[in-house]
Amino acid sequence: MTDLFDRTRALFDLAEGVVYLDGNSLGALPRAARERVRREIDESWGRDLIRAWNTAGWIDLPTVVGDKIAALIGAPPGSVTAGDSTSINLFKALTAALALRPERRIILSDSGNFPTDLYVAEGVCRLLGRGLALKVVEPDAVAAALGDDVAVLMLTEVDYRTGRLHDMRALTARARALGVVTVWDLAHSAGALPVDLAGCDVDFAVGCGYKYLNGGPGAPAFIYVKPDLQERVQPALSGWMGHAAPFAFEPHYRPAPGIVRARAGTPPVLSMAALDAALDVFEGVDMAALRRRSMELGDAFIAGVEAASPDLMLVSPRSASDRGSQVSFRFANGYAAMQALIARGVIGDFRAPDVMRFGFAPLYVSPADVGRAVSTIRDVMGGRLWERPEYSQRRTVT
Amino acid sequence: MTDLFDRTRALFDLAEGVVYLDGNSLGALPRAARERVRREIDESWGRDLIRAWNTAGWIDLPTVVGDKIAALIGAPPGSVTAGDSTSINLFKALTAALALRPERRIILSDSGNFPTDLYVAEGVCRLLGRGLALKVVEPDAVAAALGDDVAVLMLTEVDYRTGRLHDMRALTARARALGVVTVWDLAHSAGALPVDLAGCDVDFAVGCGYKYLNGGPGAPAFIYVKPDLQERVQPALSGWMGHAAPFAFEPHYRPAPGIVRARAGTPPVLSMAALDAALDVFEGVDMAALRRRSMELGDAFIAGVEAASPDLMLVSPRSASDRGSQVSFRFANGYAAMQALIARGVIGDFRAPDVMRFGFAPLYVSPADVGRAVSTIRDVMGGRLWERPEYSQRRTVT
Numbered sequence: 001m002t003d004l005f006d007r008t009r010a011l012f013d014l015a016e017g018v019v020y021l022d023g024n025s026l027g028a029l030p031r032a033a034r035e036r037v038r039r040e041i042d043e044s045w046g047r048d049l050i051r052a053w054n055t056a057g058w059i060d061l062p063t064v065v066g067d068k069i070a071a072l073i074g075a076p077p078g079s080v081t082a083g084d085s086t087s088i089n090l091f092k093a094l095t096a097a098l099a100l101r102p103e104r105r106i107i108l109s110d111s112g113n114f115p116t117d118l119y120v121a122e123g124v125c126r127l128l129g130r131g132l133a134l135k136v137v138e139p140d141a142v143a144a145a146l147g148d149d150v151a152v153l154m155l156t157e158v159d160y161r162t163g164r165l166h167d168m169r170a171l172t173a174r175a176r177a178l179g180v181v182t183v184w185d186l187a188h189s190a191g192a193l194p195v196d197l198a199g200c201d202v203d204f205a206v207g208c209g210y211k212y213l214n215g216g217p218g219a220p221a222f223i224y225v226k227p228d229l230q231e232r233v234q235p236a237l238s239g240w241m242g243h244a245a246p247f248a249f250e251p252h253y254r255p256a257p258g259i260v261r262a263r264a265g266t267p268p269v270l271s272m273a274a275l276d277a278a279l280d281v282f283e284g285v286d287m288a289a290l291r292r293r294s295m296e297l298g299d300a301f302i303a304g305v306e307a308a309s310p311d312l313m314l315v316s317p318r319s320a321s322d323r324g325s326q327v328s329f330r331f332a333n334g335y336a337a338m339q340a341l342i343a344r345g346v347i348g349d350f351r352a353p354d355v356m357r358f359g360f361a362p363l364y365v366s367p368a369d370v371g372r373a374v375s376t377i378r379d380v381m382g383g384r385l386w387e388r389p390e391y392s393q394r395r396t397v398t
Numbered sequence: 399m400t401d402l403f404d405r406t407r408a409l410f411d412l413a414e415g416v417v418y419l420d421g422n423s424l425g426a427l428p429r430a431a432r433e434r435v436r437r438e439i440d441e442s443w444g445r446d447l448i449r450a451w452n453t454a455g456w457i458d459l460p461t462v463v464g465d466k467i468a469a470l471i472g473a474p475p476g477s478v479t480a481g482d483s484t485s486i487n488l489f490k491a492l493t494a495a496l497a498l499r500p501e502r503r504i505i506l507s508d509s510g511n512f513p514t515d516l517y518v519a520e521g522v523c524r525l526l527g528r529g530l531a532l533k534v535v536e537p538d539a540v541a542a543a544l545g546d547d548v549a550v551l552m553l554t555e556v557d558y559r560t561g562r563l564h565d566m567r568a569l570t571a572r573a574r575a576l577g578v579v580t581v582w583d584l585a586h587s588a589g590a591l592p593v594d595l596a597g598c599d600v601d602f603a604v605g606c607g608y609k610y611l612n613g614g615p616g617a618p619a620f621i622y623v624k625p626d627l628q629e630r631v632q633p634a635l636s637g638w639m640g641h642a643a644p645f646a647f648e649p650h651y652r653p654a655p656g657i658v659r660a661r662a663g664t665p666p667v668l669s670m671a672a673l674d675a676a677l678d679v680f681e682g683v684d685m686a687a688l689r690r691r692s693m694e695l696g697d698a699f700i701a702g703v704e705a706a707s708p709d710l711m712l713v714s715p716r717s718a719s720d721r722g723s724q725v726s727f728r729f730a731n732g733y734a735a736m737q738a739l740i741a742r743g744v745i746g747d748f749r750a751p752d753v754m755r756f757g758f759a760p761l762y763v764s765p766a767d768v769g770r771a772v773s774t775i776r777d778v779m780g781g782r783l784w785e786r787p788e789y790s791q792r793r794t795v796t
Contacts, residue, residue, distance in 0.1 A: 046413075052424075111649065118650070218667040250513065251534070264486055
């Protein structure tokens with residue numbers, strides 16, 4: 001197993017001396033992504049020009065990338081397409097899901113969902129009217145809040161703050177029994193742990209390309225539509241790339257068969273190519289082995305930090321099987337403490353109001369990295385380095 | 399003037415021997431875009447990692463790029479944001495425009511509009527219901543079809559097939575007098591000719607980053623919202639990047655002031671950076687001079703082609719002032735003829751059913767290029783080279 005992750009680590013370009021524990025926000029740079037984008041610019045765009053849509057296969061990228069992601073999330077080929085942002089894909093999924101339950105009024109979600117998911121759902125309710133409402137409950141109250149008045153259950157599997165993992169299988173089964181359509185956000189799941197969309201009988205899923213999939217800043221997101229629902233979806237975002245014959249320039253929209261109708265406009269090819277190359281890092285990686293590595297890293301980190309400082313309060317589930325691939329601690333001066341860590345080469349991030357978040361991307365984070373992170377945390381906390389004025393100045397993004 | 403365009407031509411990386419007349423579909427590669435993307439990958443993503451959202455200014459790119467585009471389309475700073483695709487931005491504009499006229503039912507457009515615009519409008523009508531309908535008339539019947547039952551006038555200024563230019567000023571004035579909200583698509587206008595959004599009192603506009611703006615394949619698109627409407631828009635695509643405080647992670651959507659609320663999800667940074675660098679080519683370019691150059695190129699091309707072959711029927715307006723920056727000819731074997739031209743280094747494109755389309759991007763297309771294109775067309779048409787079997791095989795994108 002060590003050999004596997006030594007091999008994948010070598011596929012990334014990470015500076016010496018950096019312990020990167022923020023791959024849950026922006027994955028590290030795969031060397032292949034750099035080379036691929038260089039080639040797309042120099043050879044495809046620069047030399048083939050418009051012909052590259054054929055010669056470089058740009059036109060098929062959403063499907064090619066989608067199929068690579070599908071393999072990581074338990075989805076069959078032809079059920080995932082890449083493009084747009086997670087927010088936009090969630091809009092597609094929610095409008096499609098609501099159309100399957102026109103007589104119901106409630107989108108159910110939880111307070112641990114990432115804010116953009118809640119914002120997009122609010123926007124859908126406002127736009128469509130007809131009494132639609134977003135109902136937000138505590139994460140552990142979701143199962144009880146499910147009922148036959150709920151149209152859609154919209155959840156993110158891994159809580160972005162705490163790392164708490166929902167039981168996708170049980171919640172989806174309960175939703176299905178009540179006729180509730182499921183929309184799962186895999187932002188912190190895809191590439192971080194095994195997901196079994198088909199086995200759990202999920203209806204729709206969306207996710208992010210720039211976290212554990214390492215596709216680069218703002219990489220295209222993805223959407224999964226369960227195969228037997230694909231032809232029942234009339235896309236709300238009916239752009240030409242989802243048309244059955246985009247280059248026939250027909251006057252009326254006619255959705256493409258299958259997952260292709262979930263495309264909308266022209267995808268950002270350079271960003272998409274980076275994601276395509278990044279996904280090849282997963283070739284030959286057993287997701288169960290990756291999950292074991294992730295759990296070991298998280299467990300070792302928790303043990304180390306708790307021994308190093310009594311001031312950091314664990315907010316993630318202590319049991320690895322209840323966690324995604326991140327560990328978070330609460331600390332009143334967490335912003336400044338994180339800046340002090342970053343200044344010492346240990347890069348995590350901060351989430352308001354007081355959460356210090358550390359992600360463990362098993363493809364490139366090693367047990368030695370965890371050891372170094374722990375000793376740096378001991379230095380920062382023991383020396384109260386977060387009191388230094390240079391660490392308290394806020395920046396836009398942390 | 400020649401000096402100006404010699405200078406801008408040198409900013410592009412175009413292979414010797416290629417006459418590129420398809421910048422209206424995918425603009426050529428600006429050298430600065432290559433260098434910029436390389437830097438964003440190697441230095442920002444690879445080295446600064448998550449910190450690059452601050453250090454490399456990624457977080458501000460939509461506004462920075464938007465302001466550069468604004469300067470080319472007669473829009474004030476703070477009225478344009480870049481991101482998403484043209485289709486998605488059109489969805490934003492249409493939903494916002496319809497909300498301003500809740501008592502009206504008709505979106506008026508024309509048969510010369512690009513299909514994705516019509517498709518998106520169809521999708522909006524289907525999604526929102528309430529009797530909304532898309533009404534499509536011939537381009538020269540638009541003015542007469544305007545009435546006080548029309549909610550939104552949605553037009554593309556330059557016809558993608560024929561290059562016919564709408565009178566934006568007159569149509570917008572007539573629409574305004576009837577209380578009709580205007581949504582203009584500048585896909586073939588931005589960077590190709592002077593646009594005066596503010597002077598024409600346009601309400602909403604969208605456009606494309608990968609044609610005359612040379613932002614690269616699938617480059618982010620843009621949206622303009624008239625300043626005094628910005629605060630009246632409740633975004634339908636209410637993603638976190640349009641929130642007033644995206645990193646406060648508030649539970650409810652609260653739109654940002656101004657144009658920022660027109661953002662949705664996280665933008666594709668690599669593609670956005672390429673567009674940002676590409677726009678610097680326009681520094682010091684007088685759009686009136688660019689328009690004169692474009693008209694001269696088009697006029698010379700029409701005269702040359704008509705002298706070279708009687709089989710190509712002009713479908714573009716003969717008068718340069720009625721045309722955008724492209725010239726199209728109809729020819730029954732246009733697909734094969736275009737393949738024969740491309741094989742000889744003259745790259746235009748084909749639009750079904752029978753249109754051969756040639757774009758003149760004045761920043762890098764010269765009078766000498768026009769001369770070479772004309773003589774190659776003479777060879778292909780005179781020698782009936784389009785009859786050769788190797789040119790008739792269809793590819794996905796042309």
